[in-house]
Every structure is written in C-alpha cells, then in structure tokens.
Amino acid sequence: xxxxxxxxxxxxxxxxxxxxxxxxxxxxxxxxxxxxxxxxxxxxxxxxxxxxxxxxxxxxxxxxxxxxxxxxxxxxxxxxxxxxxxxxxxxxxxxxxxxxxxxxxxxxxxxxxxxxxxxxxxxxxxxxxxxxxxxxxxxxxxxxxxxxxxxxxxxxxxxxxxxxxxxxxxxxxxxxxxxxxxxxxxxxxxxxxxxxxxxxxxxxxxxxxxxxxxxxxxxxxxxxxxxxxxxxxxxxxxxxxxxxxxxxxxxxxxxxxxxxxxxxxxxxxxxxxxxxxxxxxxxxxxxxxxxxxxxxx
Amino acid sequence: xxxxxxxxxxxxxxxxxxxxxxxxxxxxxxxxxxxxxxxxxxxxxxxxxxxxxxxxxxxxxxxxxxxxxxxxxxxxxxxxxxxxxxxxxxxxxxxxxxxxxxxxxxxxxxxxxxxxxxxxxxxxxxxxxxxxxxxxxxxxxxxxxxxxxxxxxxxxxxxxxxxxxxxxxxxxxxxxxxxxxxxxxxxxxxxxxxxxxxxxxxxxxxxxxxxxxxxxxxxxxxxxxxxxxxxxxxxxxxxxxxxxxxxxxxxxxxxxxxxxxxxxxxxxxxxxxxxxxxxxxxxxxxxxxxxxxxxxxxxxxxxxxxxxxxxxxxxxxxxxx
Numbered sequence: 001x002x003x004x005x006x007x008x009x010x011x012x013x014x015x016x017x018x019x020x021x022x023x024x025x026x027x028x029x030x031x032x033x034x035x036x037x038x039x040x041x042x043x044x045x046x047x048x049x050x051x052x053x054x055x056x057x058x059x060x061x062x063x064x065x066x067x068x069x070x071x072x073x074x075x076x077x078x079x080x081x082x083x084x085x086x087x088x089x090x091x092x093x094x095x096x097x098x099x100x101x102x103x104x105x106x107x108x109x110x111x112x113x114x115x116x117x118x119x120x121x122x123x124x125x126x127x128x129x130x131x132x133x134x135x136x137x138x139x140x141x142x143x144x145x146x147x148x149x150x151x152x153x154x155x156x157x158x159x160x161x162x163x164x165x166x167x168x169x170x171x172x173x174x175x176x177x178x179x180x181x182x183x184x185x186x187x188x189x190x191x192x193x194x195x196x197x198x199x200x201x202x203x204x205x206x207x208x209x210x211x212x213x214x215x216x217x218x219x220x221x222x223x224x225x226x227x228x229x230x231x232x233x234x235x236x237x238x239x240x241x242x243x244x245x246x247x248x249x250x251x252x253x254x255x256x257x258x259x260x261x262x263x264x265x266x267x268x269x270x271x272x273x274x275x276x277x278x279x280x281x282x283x284x285x286x287x288x289x290x291x292x293x294x295x296x297x
Numbered sequence: 298x299x300x301x302x303x304x305x306x307x308x309x310x311x312x313x314x315x316x317x318x319x320x321x322x323x324x325x326x327x328x329x330x331x332x333x334x335x336x337x338x339x340x341x342x343x344x345x346x347x348x349x350x351x352x353x354x355x356x357x358x359x360x361x362x363x364x365x366x367x368x369x370x371x372x373x374x375x376x377x378x379x380x381x382x383x384x385x386x387x388x389x390x391x392x393x394x395x396x397x398x399x400x401x402x403x404x405x406x407x408x409x410x411x412x413x414x415x416x417x418x419x420x421x422x423x424x425x426x427x428x429x430x431x432x433x434x435x436x437x438x439x440x441x442x443x444x445x446x447x448x449x450x451x452x453x454x455x456x457x458x459x460x461x462x463x464x465x466x467x468x469x470x471x472x473x474x475x476x477x478x479x480x481x482x483x484x485x486x487x488x489x490x491x492x493x494x495x496x497x498x499x500x501x502x503x504x505x506x507x508x509x510x511x512x513x514x515x516x517x518x519x520x521x522x523x524x525x526x527x528x529x530x531x532x533x534x535x536x537x538x539x540x541x542x543x544x545x546x547x548x549x550x551x552x553x554x555x556x557x558x559x560x561x562x563x564x565x566x567x568x569x570x571x572x573x574x575x576x577x578x579x580x581x582x583x584x585x586x587x588x589x590x591x592x593x594x595x596x597x598x599x600x601x602x603x604x605x606x607x608x609x610x611x612x613x614x615x616x617x618x
Contacts, residue, residue, distance in 0.1 A: 033417035039409055040423035047429045049453050050441045062451040065460035110339055113332030123329045136344045138601040140551050142573045143590040144347030170343035231434050234553040248436040255558050265444050269437035280432035288498040292540055
C-alpha cells in the first residue's frame, strides 16, 4: 500500500544529458513549476473566495468590483446560525451527522464479512458476486426513488432519519465491499498460513494478522462512506421534510436567495463543507485509493 | 441489468445443485458464503426491489392527483416519454453534460497530473490546493458558483472584469449574465471544476506507478519526451483514464445537485434525474416518472456493460499478480 508521496518521482535532471540540454530543461522545469502553481491557485481560488466572502459584511460582500480590503466580520456566520432570526441550522447539521455516522457503521458491519468472504478465502464465482455489488451502484438512484417514497408514505416513515440511514447504507455498501476486498486481498497468504500452523483460531488470526494490515483501509472506507452520505441531496430532499432534514437540504433554502445574503450563503457553504474539507485534506492519499475502489495503489 | 440478472440466476442455481450432491463439501461452501449473505440480501431488498416496483408502475396510468383513475396502461407511458419534447431534450442534455464534463475533466486532469509528476518546490501544497474543489459539498459548490461567481451584479467574474477595466482606465466593462446567456456551459464549468481534481488524483497515481526503468532505458536510447509519452506513458495510463472515465460517468450521469441549484433545470439544462424528479415530485405523474426512470436504467446498462468490461480488465491484472 504505497501512497503517492512514497514513490520517488522521476528526477528532474538526468546525469547523462549534456550541459546545455540540462540547463534548457531546468529553465523549462521552472516554467512548468510556475504553470503548476498558477493552475493550483486557479482551482483553489473559488474556495478561498467563498471563505473571504463569508467573512465580509453583506454590503462589502456584494460590491462590484470586489473589495478585498473590507474589514473582516463574523456577521455572516452569526446570520447563518440564526443568532438574530432564530432559524437555526443545528438540527439539520445534527441530522446529517447522525445519518452519516450511523450509515457508515452499518456499512462496515455488512461489508466487512462480505469482503472477507470475497477475498481471504474466496467463495466460488466470487468475481460475479463482486460485479453484482458494483452493478447495483450503476442503477441510477432515481430508478428506485418513487417506490421508496410510496413505501415510506404507506408505513409512515417519511421525514424519518432511519429511512435515510438505510438508503445511505445501500448506496455506499457496494463501494465499501469493493474497497475492503482490495485492502483485505493485500494480507499476505503466507502470514495466514503461518498463523494457522501456529494453531491460531479465527478470532486470533483476525485480530493479530488481518486487522493491522487492513485498519488503514477500513479508515479510508469509512471516510468515503461518510463523505458520500454527508453530500447526498436528492433522496434527502424527497424523503425528508422539517424534522429529518439534512444539511444539504437546508442549503437548498438558499438556492433562490437574492440580493444581500451573499456572506450568509458563503458562510453556510463553508460550515456545511467543513467536515468534508478537514477529513479530506487529512487523508488525501487514502481518498484516491478508496475512490478508485482500491484499483489505484 | 442484463449482466446482473444472468449472474444472479447463475448463482441461484449453484447452491441448489450443491445441495443435491449434499455432504460436508456443500455445507463447507455455505459456511464460506454465509458472511456475504447479509450484505447481498440487504442490497437486493433495498436497491433491486424498488427498481422492480418502478418497472411495474411504469406500465400503469397513475397520477397522485387522480388516485381513483389508476389502471394498466401498457406501453402508453413509454410512448409519452419518447414523444415528449422535454424528455427528448433531457436525454440530449444528460448526454452532452456527462460527455462534456467527463472528457474535459479527464483532459485537464491529465495535463495537471503531468505537471505534478515532477519534483518542484511546493508540489504537495499545489496538490492540496487542487484537491479542494472535490471536497466542497456539491450543493455548497453549486451555490458558490451561482451566487458568488456567476452573479451578474456582484459575482467574482464580473467583479474581476470591472476591476480589470478600471485598471486600464476604461469605463464600461462587459458584464455578461453568465447563467442566462450560457446556462449549460455554466453548469458544465462548475462540474468540471469539481471533477478535474478527482481525475488528476487517479492519473497522478497512475503516472507514479509507471515502471521507471523502462522510461530510463527509452531515454538512454534517445527517445524524445513526446515519444516516451506516446509509447510508454500513455499505454500505461490507459487503464487509469478508463477507470476515471467510468467512475466519473457513474456520478455525472446522476447529477442532480448542480442542475437543481444553478439553473433549477431552466434554460435547457434539465437532465434526466432532474426531469424525473420534477415529473414525480411536482407533477405527481407516477406512471410517466417511472417509465422515464426505466429508460434511464436501460441507457445506463449500455454504458455499464462497457464500463464493467473495463473494470474487469483491471481486475484480471490484479488476479494475475
């Protein structure tokens, strides 16, 4: 499990090439580095702009041309948290947290045994089973939306956080099985055989041999499941109302907002994105490995 | 999905024959299979059963506003889906949106990955900056583009134009209304911004897993940078490009957040998920919404068949390891 940074990159200069050629390459290298920096800044600029705007007063946020030197204030955040209006985003943030955490836990509970059965001592035709898992992910979510809605209406589960938890679990389960399988497949067979020779039971083997190798993979899987659940909008919008509303649904309240609420909108976007941004930055390498279903090492 | 159905039926037959032969071997197979059954059963109940229900509803005439008039409608809903101009436009929009976003972000992602595949001062910082767009919650990103960037009155784009014009002493900077004048490109640009980092990360990982000795040998033999890219790097990257394209397509085809937030499906940007959401959530025409959903699934099967083949190549290589 080598992360991106572990692998030594190609050295920029080669010893074999002649001196003038090397100098030209170095100058070209500097230019390319500057281009890389500019591209990086270009991509992060909207995020920085969102942060800066969220820290401006509403009049300062809505000026043209933009006022970079306007004094910073937390008014946008105070407005978002409803200090003056009383409309609080806390219930929706709490709902998002509950739905994301519980569904992630449920996913691990279901996916770990399945991944184990598909990797360490694979069942027959295990590739078919694995592809079945992935193919459910390719079924567009809209294809099942209506029956789920009607079912929830019948049994009185509309606007209930548990319905979202079950749905988010099914949404992330295929990805989790794929990821965990590829992480479990990295446990060396020799180590398992050695453990068996020493007479270690299943529990002991799992704890002493499998767990240390797989733990980072489990962490990456949990992170991705959490992010996808936290981000989900369509089902949350259709299946929840006021009680079980999640943070993205709360944000859609800003879709039509016009005029002098720009700082508040940006503050809202920052607050809701913050958990994902923090978790994502902290685990960049694992994130790629996980998002590519473990195929990219 | 054809692939799925075949495999599922195959699997169902196998335990039966194993049970017939009986004995401890069959029992052992079941012990091995047991750990994956909860996940399998859960997924079938939560994802496949609703789809079957959608299939059934797609053949009924059912509008929630007229619950008494619910009846079997045959292929009526499907005829309406295919003859409806809005629906045809939605199909077209979905294709354009998906292809444009996936292709542009793949190409940009490749170029940026090549830029980052060299050692330079602050490489880690640049990579971190590039990841940021992917980590902003999709609705929040869409709100950011709609209000803070595209807004004709006080958005960053027009603000920058004003500042630039003032810098040169000019008075009347162009102030386009980005979303009204180019709605679909506006949505595409926002999505490309979100997806390029993802493509870049996958391709960068691909680049860095390239066998360096081959590149070194080629360079010793006097191969130019372009030749190395064309004959060594690109073939090696192909599977990573396919993987990025596949995963990107799965998510972009289903995009709801950006369309809903930036244009509310107006001005010819309503894609299939948004249109179905509207038929079902606003018009309450359950039959037609279901027929449209079934059409989407059929379309996805076509893409998925190719996609699954790609993934299985990746997979065979892993098994052969």
